[in-house]
Amino acid sequence: MSAGPALSPRARRQTAIPGFGLAFGITLFWLSAIVLVPLLALLLRPFELGLDGLWASLAEPRVAASLRLSFGAALLAAALAAPLGLLLAWAVVRLRFPGRAVLDAAIDLPFALPTAVAGLALTALLAPNGWLGAPLAAWFGWQVAFTPAGIVVALLFVALPFTARTVEPVLRDLGREAEEAAATLGASRLQTLRRVVLPALAPALLTGFGLGFARAVGEYGSVIFIAGNMPMVSEIAPLLITIRLEQFDYAGAAAIGLAMLLLAFGVLLLLNLAQRALRRGLA
Amino acid sequence: MNATEDPRWFRALLALLAILTGLLLLALPLAAVFAEALRRGWDVARAAILEPDTLAAIRMTLIVAAISVPLNTVGGLAAAWCIAKHDFPGKRLLLVLVELPLSVSPVIAGLVFVLVFGLQGWLGPWLQARGIQVIFALPGLVLATLFVTFPFVARTVLPLMQDQGRAEEEAAATLGASGWQIFQRVTLPNIRWALLAGVLLCNARAMGEFGAVSVVSGHIRGQTNTMPLHVEILYNEYQFAGAAAVAALLALLGLVTLVAKSVLERLSGRRVSGAEGAPMRMLTVVSGGLLLPFVQV
Numbered sequence: 001m002s003a004g005p006a007l008s009p010r011a012r013r014q015t016a017i018p019g020f021g022l023a024f025g026i027t028l029f030w031l032s033a034i035v036l037v038p039l040l041a042l043l044l045r046p047f048e049l050g051l052d053g054l055w056a057s058l059a060e061p062r063v064a065a066s067l068r069l070s071f072g073a074a075l076l077a078a079a080l081a082a083p084l085g086l087l088l089a090w091a092v093v094r095l096r097f098p099g100r101a102v103l104d105a106a107i108d109l110p111f112a113l114p115t116a117v118a119g120l121a122l123t124a125l126l127a128p129n130g131w132l133g134a135p136l137a138a139w140f141g142w143q144v145a146f147t148p149a150g151i152v153v154a155l156l157f158v159a160l161p162f163t164a165r166t167v168e169p170v171l172r173d174l175g176r177e178a179e180e181a182a183a184t185l186g187a188s189r190l191q192t193l194r195r196v197v198l199p200a201l202a203p204a205l206l207t208g209f210g211l212g213f214a215r216a217v218g219e220y221g222s223v224i225f226i227a228g229n230m231p232m233v234s235e236i237a238p239l240l241i242t243i244r245l246e247q248f249d250y251a252g253a254a255a256i257g258l259a260m261l262l263l264a265f266g267v268l269l270l271l272n273l274a275q276r277a278l279r280r281g282l283a
Numbered sequence: 284m285n286a287t288e289d290p291r292w293f294r295a296l297l298a299l300l301a302i303l304t305g306l307l308l309l310a311l312p313l314a315a316v317f318a319e320a321l322r323r324g325w326d327v328a329r330a331a332i333l334e335p336d337t338l339a340a341i342r343m344t345l346i347v348a349a350i351s352v353p354l355n356t357v358g359g360l361a362a363a364w365c366i367a368k369h370d371f372p373g374k375r376l377l378l379v380l381v382e383l384p385l386s387v388s389p390v391i392a393g394l395v396f397v398l399v400f401g402l403q404g405w406l407g408p409w410l411q412a413r414g415i416q417v418i419f420a421l422p423g424l425v426l427a428t429l430f431v432t433f434p435f436v437a438r439t440v441l442p443l444m445q446d447q448g449r450a451e452e453e454a455a456a457t458l459g460a461s462g463w464q465i466f467q468r469v470t471l472p473n474i475r476w477a478l479l480a481g482v483l484l485c486n487a488r489a490m491g492e493f494g495a496v497s498v499v500s501g502h503i504r505g506q507t508n509t510m511p512l513h514v515e516i517l518y519n520e521y522q523f524a525g526a527a528a529v530a531a532l533l534a535l536l537g538l539v540t541l542v543a544k545s546v547l548e549r550l551s552g553r554r555v556s557g558a559e560g561a562p563m564r565m566l567t568v569v570s571g572g573l574l575l576p577f578v579q580v
Contacts, residue, residue, distance in 0.1 A: 016369070016370075016456070017369060017449065017452045017453060017455075017456050017462065017465060018456060018460075018461055018462040018465070019364075019461065019462015019465060019466060020369045022462065022463075023361040023364050023365050023369075023466075024361075024365050024371070026357065026358065027358065027362040027377070027381075030354075030357075030358035030361070030362075031358075031377075031380055031381065031433075034358075034426070034429045034430055034433055035380065035383055035384060035430060035433060036380070037399070038395035038396055038426075038430065039383070039387075039395055041395050041398035041399050041404075041405060042391065042394065042395050042398060084304055087300055087301050088301055088304060088305070090297060090301070091298055091300075091302075092301075095297060095298045095301070097298040097302070103301065103302065105541065105545060106305050106309045106310065107305075107309070108541055108544075109313065109537070109541065110309070112487060112537035112540050112541045112544075113313070113491075113534060114487075114491025114493060114511050114534075114536075114537060115389075115491070115493045115494070115511075116491070116493045116512075116514045116515060116530065117316060117491070117511075117530045117533045117537070118312065120316065120319075120526060120527060120530045121312035121315045121316045121530070121534075122312050122315075124315045124316070124318075124319045124523075124527070125311060125312055125315045130315070131311065131315060132307075132311070156308070157308060189288070189289060189290075214386055218387065218388025218389065218390065218391065218494075219389075219494075220388065220389055220493065220494035221389070221493030221494050221497075221511065224515075225515070225518065238389075238494065239390075241390050241391070241394055241498075242390060242497065242498055245394065245401075248402070248403060250397065250398055250401065250404070253394055254394065254398055257390075257394050260388060260391065261387065261388075261391065264386070265386075
């Protein structure tokens with residue numbers, strides 16, 4: 001993958017670096033013990049319920065509502081994070097203004113801030129007596145904290161750096177040549193943005209959307225502070241897993257976990273296919 | 284005005300919107316934590332942190348990180364070394380598996396260990412008969428933390444290892460160095476800054492992890508409580524100032540990590556990407572290898 005291009009595969013094998021066996025052994029042992037065997041339990045245990053029982057436990061209204069909320073809120077948050085991430089990436093790469101370096105560093109804040117801190121912070125901010133919650137309630141009569149809207153805000157917070165940081169390097173590499181070419185050919189600025197810049201960024205935006213969604217759909221710490229956690233209304237699927245575990249319903253908890261994992265991979269797979277179609281369309 | 288430059292007013296508007304987004308979504312929440320922590324004064328915040336239960340939570344967080352970060356550093360280095368410096372069948376699959384925890388909800392990361400070690404878990408009765416407690420005890424906290432932080436070291440050092448190629452290692456091998464000597468004398472010095480960044484990111488996540496740890500902890504005050512979990516307990520008991528004080532400590536940890544990361548980025552001359560692209564990379568590999576032959580027409 002990364003060896004000098006002059007080396008043929010055979011030449012590489014002849015000068016193989018020793019020590020592979022031990023390193024590979026450590027890797028496999030560690031991977032199996034920490035990740036693979038535990039995940040195997042998630043794959044197998046739901047079927048203790050039998051296929052009918054598994055289906056019944058997932059079709060339960062409270063479970064179905066929580067899955068709908070988790071996936072709906074995560075998709076919405078990722079959809080909001082895409083344009084905002086594009087805005088932040090554009091500002092950091094293309095614009096010059098005081099505070100640009102600080103903004104650049106601040107984009108990573110949601111990566112670095114523990115989720116419980118993010119949850120507490122957003123709740124304090126948006127609670128009816130908070131810095132933002134009070135004016136929102138007074139001027140518009142909106143309540144964000146302890147409602148599904150609060151969940152979307154928390155998920156937007158965790159998803160935002162994913163879209164910004166996925167678009168940013170692509171925008172940096174894009175350069176000005178294509179835009180200059182469009183300009184010489186007589187395109188207006190708006191046409192250039194719409195026909196040249198946006199299509200070039202679209203695959204990265206889609207990837208950022210997918211990554212933001214993947215992170216948001218499983219998010220727990222920041223959400224439970226702000227959600228209010230009312231069954232059927234503002235109870236996310238990961239929370240319901242912990243509730244099932246507290247009731248010692250291991251198989252039921254595992255069933256929700258497995259359903260979340262499969263649904264999330266389904267969404268990502270669709271995005272992946274859409275991206276391939278987009279790339280083919282561009283080529 | 285031409286087609287390569289946006290009008291001046293438009294650029295100003297974009298900059299303003301970006302600053303506004305940064306303020307509202309990023310700066311304001313951070314400020315809110317510190318404001319909330321200090322609302323009733325410095326002494327109240329200090330007292331909340333020096334309370335025995337809080338100190339026990341801090342100690343627990345430090346112990347869990349001190350055990351899991353070194354273990355995952357060894358595992359991550361071994362994985363990255365295999366992938367970057369050797370050829371073997373199934374290499375892409377190994378990379379996908381190493382990154383797998385990043386695509387899994389933290390709650391599921393805790394859940395899987397309950398399914399194995401919990402009272403009704405696969406090994407639960409066996410462990411109980413011998414009086415070994417994994418779930419609701421330190422081993423469970425460590426296992427859940429190991430799962431969620433598993434990819435961090437491997438993912439931060441791997442791109443650099445791959446860029447550096449294998450010429451130096453191969454030269455050392457020709458001169459008769461053993462695998463361990465090559466790793467220790469050639470590979471390791473070349474990646475030291477990236478490794479440090481990886482360890483820092485791993486540590487920040489280990490100390491800040493909430494969901495995975497919450498599932499396996501049992502929330503026993505003074506015993507199996509970590510700092511992030513203690514924030515939730517205090518919050519649920521309406522001790523908002525105390526919760527915010529502990530949260531502010533954790534926020535400081537995040538800020539220090541962020542600053543250290545950017546210093547290390549400058550030292551190593553490249554951007555450290557935590558492991559953000561993992562879920563999509565996995566799908567590209569999985570759909571490319573398994574599913575697309577059937578889906579594509």
